[in-house]
Amino acid sequence: MIAICLLVCTSISFSQQKQAIIEQRRPLMEQKADSAIANRTVKRMKELFSLTASQELELYNTGVTINNNRRQVFKSYWKSEAFRDQMAKVDSAADASYKAIVGVENYKLYKEVLSADVIRRQAIMQQRAGTQQKDTTTIKTTNP
Numbered sequence: 001m002i003a004i005c006l007l008v009c010t011s012i013s014f015s016q017q018k019q020a021i022i023e024q025r026r027p028l029m030e031q032k033a034d035s036a037i038a039n040r041t042v043k044r045m046k047e048l049f050s051l052t053a054s055q056e057l058e059l060y061n062t063g064v065t066i067n068n069n070r071r072q073v074f075k076s077y078w079k080s081e082a083f084r085d086q087m088a089k090v091d092s093a094a095d096a097s098y099k100a101i102v103g104v105e106n107y108k109l110y111k112e113v114l115s116a117d118v119i120r121r122q123a124i125m126q127q128r129a130g131t132q133q134k135d136t137t138t139i140k141t142t143n144p
Contacts, residue, residue, distance in 0.1 A: 038063025066094040
């Protein structure tokens with residue numbers, strides 16, 4: 001009853017209230033996304049080579065910071081000429097930070113595995129696209 005009165009009695013529309021709630025929750029949602037990405041990075045590195053507990057924590061904190069920095073670059077520079085340069089600065093800082101934590105050779109191995117994963121995923125997507133194209137062609141030729 002009180003909630004209904006608040007909705008009816010205020011001059012703010014429901015959509016404005018909904019937007020205000022979303023804006024209040026946005027930092028938490030962004031933090032969760034940064035945390036998930038950082039956890040994935042730590043997990044992948046942990047699979048490749050052994051890490052100490054302090055390295056894991058440092059990698060996690062660095063990952064959260066890097067992802068936050070990337071988001072800030074997107075917000076500030078998207079669709080501007082400076083976007084690519086600013087993102088390159090963030091990526092360069094990320095590389096330097098990760099190398100300092102796990103060592104140059106371990107980080108090099110990590111990047112090689114990531115590159116191989118990207119190539120593998122691209123091949124799978126191309127195969128799927130080819131299969132879908134064949135399915136569409138078959139349907140068109142059998143159903144005039």
